[in-house]
Amino acid sequence: MEIPRDQIEAGSMTRQIYSFHGGVHPEENKQISTQHAIAVAPVPAHVIVPVRQHIGQPAKPCVAVGDRVLKGQMIAAAEGYISVAAHAPTSGVVTAIDLHPVPHPSGLSDLCIHIAADGEDRWIERNPTDYRNMNASALRNRLRDMGIAGLGGAVFPTFIKLNPGVPQKVQTLLLNGGECEPWITCDDMTMREHAAEIMQGATVMRFMLRAETVLVGIEDNKPQAIAAMQQAAAQCDFPVEIVTIPTLYPGGGAKQMIKTVTGKEVPSGGRSTDVGVATFNVGTALAIHRAVNLGEPLISRVVTVTGNVGQPRNFEVLIGTPIDELIALAGKHADTVTGHLMGGPMMGIELARTDVPVVKATNCILVKSAKLFPPPPPAMPCIRCTRCADACPADLQPQELLWFTRSKNFDRAEKYQLFDCIECGCCSYVCPSHIPLVQYYRYAKSEISAKQKDQQAADHARERHESRIARIEREKQERAEKLAQKAAAKPAADAATDDPATVVKKAAIQAAIERAKAAKAADDTVATPTE
Amino acid sequence: MLSSPYINEKTSVFVIMLKVMLALVPAIAAYVWYFGPAILISLTIASVTALVLETIAVKLRGLPARPFLMDGSALVTAWLLALSIPSIAPWWLIVVGTFFAIIVAKHLYGGLGNNLFNPAMVGYAVLIISFPVQMTHWAAPYSLAGEHLGLADAAQYIFSGLLPDGWKLDAISTATPLDTLRTQLQLHRSVADISQMPIFGSIGGQGSEIVVLMFLLGGIYLWLTRIITWHIPLAFLGALALIAGIFHMVNPQHYATPWFHIASGGAMLGAFFIATDPVSGATTPKGKLIFGAGIGLLTYLIRALGGYPDGVAFAVLLMNITVPLIDAYTQPPVYGHKGIAK
Ligand code: SF4
Ligand code: SF4
Numbered sequence: 001m002e003i004p005r006d007q008i009e010a011g012s013m014t015r016q017i018y019s020f021h022g023g024v025h026p027e028e029n030k031q032i033s034t035q036h037a038i039a040v041a042p043v044p045a046h047v048i049v050p051v052r053q054h055i056g057q058p059a060k061p062c063v064a065v066g067d068r069v070l071k072g073q074m075i076a077a078a079e080g081y082i083s084v085a086a087h088a089p090t091s092g093v094v095t096a097i098d099l100h101p102v103p104h105p106s107g108l109s110d111l112c113i114h115i116a117a118d119g120e121d122r123w124i125e126r127n128p129t130d131y132r133n134m135n136a137s138a139l140r141n142r143l144r145d146m147g148i149a150g151l152g153g154a155v156f157p158t159f160i161k162l163n164p165g166v167p168q169k170v171q172t173l174l175l176n177g178g179e180c181e182p183w184i185t186c187d188d189m190t191m192r193e194h195a196a197e198i199m200q201g202a203t204v205m206r207f208m209l210r211a212e213t214v215l216v217g218i219e220d221n222k223p224q225a226i227a228a229m230q231q232a233a234a235q236c237d238f239p240v241e242i243v244t245i246p247t248l249y250p251g252g253g254a255k256q257m258i259k260t261v262t263g264k265e266v267p268s269g270g271r272s273t274d275v276g277v278a279t280f281n282v283g284t285a286l287a288i289h290r291a292v293n294l295g296e297p298l299i300s301r302v303v304t305v306t307g308n309v310g311q312p313r314n315f316e317v318l319i320g321t322p323i324d325e326l327i328a329l330a331g332k333h334a335d336t337v338t339g340h341l342m343g344g345p346m347m348g349i350e351l352a353r354t355d356v357p358v359v360k361a362t363n364c365i366l367v368k369s370a371k372l373f374p375p376p377p378p379a380m381p382c383i384r385c386t387r388c389a390d391a392c393p394a395d396l397q398p399q400e401l402l403w404f405t406r407s408k409n410f411d412r413a414e415k416y417q418l419f420d421c422i423e424c425g426c427c428s429y430v431c432p433s434h435i436p437l438v439q440y441y442r443y444a445k446s447e448i449s450a451k452q453k454d455q456q457a458a459d460h461a462r463e464r465h466e467s468r469i470a471r472i473e474r475e476k477q478e479r480a481e482k483l484a485q486k487a488a489a490k491p492a493a494d495a496a497t498d499d500p501a502t503v504v505k506k507a508a509i510q511a512a513i514e515r516a517k518a519a520k521a522a523d524d525t526v527a528t529p530t531e
Numbered sequence: 532m533l534s535s536p537y538i539n540e541k542t543s544v545f546v547i548m549l550k551v552m553l554a555l556v557p558a559i560a561a562y563v564w565y566f567g568p569a570i571l572i573s574l575t576i577a578s579v580t581a582l583v584l585e586t587i588a589v590k591l592r593g594l595p596a597r598p599f600l601m602d603g604s605a606l607v608t609a610w611l612l613a614l615s616i617p618s619i620a621p622w623w624l625i626v627v628g629t630f631f632a633i634i635v636a637k638h639l640y641g642g643l644g645n646n647l648f649n650p651a652m653v654g655y656a657v658l659i660i661s662f663p664v665q666m667t668h669w670a671a672p673y674s675l676a677g678e679h680l681g682l683a684d685a686a687q688y689i690f691s692g693l694l695p696d697g698w699k700l701d702a703i704s705t706a707t708p709l710d711t712l713r714t715q716l717q718l719h720r721s722v723a724d725i726s727q728m729p730i731f732g733s734i735g736g737q738g739s740e741i742v743v744l745m746f747l748l749g750g751i752y753l754w755l756t757r758i759i760t761w762h763i764p765l766a767f768l769g770a771l772a773l774i775a776g777i778f779h780m781v782n783p784q785h786y787a788t789p790w791f792h793i794a795s796g797g798a799m800l801g802a803f804f805i806a807t808d809p810v811s812g813a814t815t816p817k818g819k820l821i822f823g824a825g826i827g828l829l830t831y832l833i834r835a836l837g838g839y840p841d842g843v844a845f846a847v848l849l850m851n852i853t854v855p856l857i858d859a860y861t862q863p864p865v866y867g868h869k870g871i872a873k
Binding site: 026255259341393394400420431 | 645
């Protein structure tokens with residue numbers, strides 16, 4: 001229900017804010033990493049730049065082993081529509097272009113460009129642009145070539161979202177300063193220290209989107225960031241509204257943020273632009289400012305290093321820096337290390353190894369200890385207490401989805417909108433039976449997707465088979481008609497061809513041939529990559 | 532490897548069950564105060580029986596004993612059953628009831644979380660059908676009783692059926708107000724007349740109305756601590772009051788007041804502690820309202836028109852059957868689906 005939760009004063013303006021369903025209040029643990037300013041991490045001796053750090057197609061390497069590269073030089077170009085470029089984070093020599101483990105839940109390796117730094121950290125020539133004199137598509141291409149992808153975690157190519165649509169679909173530019181995951185403070189610190197530059201980025205985005213309204217949503221647990229952003233907003237030559245929202249996980253999720261500040265729900269399967277809102281992370285706005293106004297591609301980002309480390313804090317880190325080197329910067333571990341998360345404890349991924357590089361999606365490295373992250377108690381049966389449903393921001397019935405998944409009743413799970421689950425983890429977090437619900441949903445989703453792929457392949461095969469049969473039938477009929485015509489023309493036909501035994505035999509041979517052909521066709525279809 | 536989330540709220544089934552038991556304590560205290568300590572003995576018998584049966588069942592099913600015994604759900608079932616039957620009932624009655632609750636209603640259905648029916652109410656239903664006589668001898672309120680059963684006397688009576696020399700069963704036991712109402716109505720007395728009898732107290736029964744008040748307090752505690760939501764209790768009591776009010780308005784001579792119905796028998800205990808059992812109840816907000824209201828209506832119909840003095844148990848069991856249907860038809864809209872035609 002869309003009941004205004006509160007009226008919050010923001011400068012002279014007031015904005016009604018709304019509440020989304022559910023949400024939880026996990027322990028924040030944010031204070032410890034905001035005690036110090038963002039530190040600049042030193043240039044590592046060796047950087048590893050994956051060609052796929054964004055959602056979409058991997059970029060294509062445009063350098064060769066042995067090439068000298070300068071800081072900021074493009075080393076892999078965007079390929080295909082949904083793709084962005086990758087750049088050398090520092091100057092040096094390309095030593096290898098090969099598979100290297102990357103921070104990904106699958107734990108798999110991906111193509112990476114290795115660069116041995118020369119220590120000079122020499123920039124390529126930087127060309128600031130006057131965005132006001134560029135046409136929209138040139139500006140978007142520039143952002144693509146500058147490697148800009150959403151830094152909030154989704155790493156979707158930003159230039160695609162900076163399209164107002166024809167006819168104009170976007171009215172509101174919404175900067176997401178909501179950082180709801182416990183422990184993470186990179187956006188908070190970025191806003192505190194770079195508010196003016198974020199606003200300069202927002203100026204470019206507003207121009208590109210021709211947006212009427214510019215909003216910034218920040219939770220009320222970041223008063224310093226709110227103050228800094230308000231100050232920066234006051235300097236803008238267009239109205240910017242800083243909207244203070246209640247601290248509630250996952251209030252920083254795009255859909256939840258949009259609901260909170262506009263009261264609108266992004267339709268299932270749709271985009272935020274369907275409700276006239278374009279949402280970007282504040283760090284992305286900063287990256288856009290640097291790319292357009294300074295001519296610097298996205299080669300670094302702010303990363304929170306926290307948890308079981310000597311001094312938790314935020315670092316401005318070059319993309320490609322090995323994560324173990326980054327962790328070492330935060331001092332000695334206070335306790336025995338029991339693992340590493342990339343991201344927060346609610347949605348982060350466990351890193352199988354730490355020699356993987358920092359990528360554009362790396363917002364936080366959370367070092368675990370048994371004390372900070374005790375193993376969960378054994379899972380008990382579901383008692384249908386519906387705490388999960390009460391906590392679910394997607395208004396799902398997690399206990400029903402669990403039941404359907406366990407009984408492999410995937411159709412019902414889909415009917416109960418499994419695919420609207422954003423995997424925020426609220427349900428698992430509150431479950432008194434400690435059931436790893438999200439794990440079940442991931443499993444169910446992958447099963448359903450796999451089945452759908454199979455189904456598509458089978459449909460495809462059947463279609464091909466059916467059209468073959470139809471064709472053969474048609475040809476047969478045509479032949480038969482011709483024969484009939486001939487026969488009509490020459491009544492004294494050879495009786496032997498009408499011998500029933502021969503007819504049966506011929507038919508059997510024909511059928512066998514067709515079966516073999518059909519089988520082959522099916523094989524071909526299955527072997528065809530579906531993407 | 533584990534996957535997200537990596538943190539849990541500090542809670543467990545045991546904590547929930549503990550809070551439910553805590554919420555029952557004021558009512559139990561009032562029970563002892565007004566009706567004597569026999570209830571403590573029946574609670575103990577039920578608890579011990581439940582734990583023994585639970586251990587056996589868990590062992591037989593090859594489950595790890597510790598987490599499953601530590602979940603506390605068997606104890607809650609035992610307490611609810613003991614509070615639903617006469618406190619001075621013979622020990623074997625409690626044991627039989629607990630057996631049907633724990634073994635038949637719970638474990639034969641697949642154990643915690645899988646039972647279709649509310650276990651305590653299954654136990655109660657078996658007893659009232661099989662042993663109707665024993666189920667009508669309730670402890671009389673101290674203020675009305677001829678003799679007062681102490682702890683030792685109560686224990687002796689419960690275990691051996693023997694009363695101290697010279698005592699009569701009538702001196703310590705009585706029919707409940709609901710029971711009395713039923714039998715007196717059959718003698719063609721008017722409700723107003725019957726309510727003058729001392730057993731009726733000021734609203735729902737001498738002493739028992741205070742116990743009921745404590746159930747209400749405990750229920751509010753459960754609501755405040757988010758163990759339960761308001762939907763089921765409110766719908767249950769609201770529907771019960773509504774239909775009782777209608778009947779009462781049409782024929783006040785023959786039908787008791789709505790507040791009497793709310794404050795007597797198992798209504799309050801049922802509304803806050805029994806119908807709110809998550810496993811066997813509806814789960815969606817709308818579904819909970821329907822489920823609760825259904826129990827309220829059925830409770831009244833069984834009380835007013837049926838053959839049993841109280842209707843809560845049968846009402847709950849009947850509504851348990853409808854839960855899958857209710858849940859399926861009351862799914863709330865999912866984020867992003869509002870306004871989208873299905
Ligand atoms: S919170 Fe856990 S136990 Fe409760 S209904 Fe959800 S899955 Fe079941
Ligand atoms: S993980 Fe999915 S089901 Fe669980 S609370 Fe989040 S959106 Fe709801």
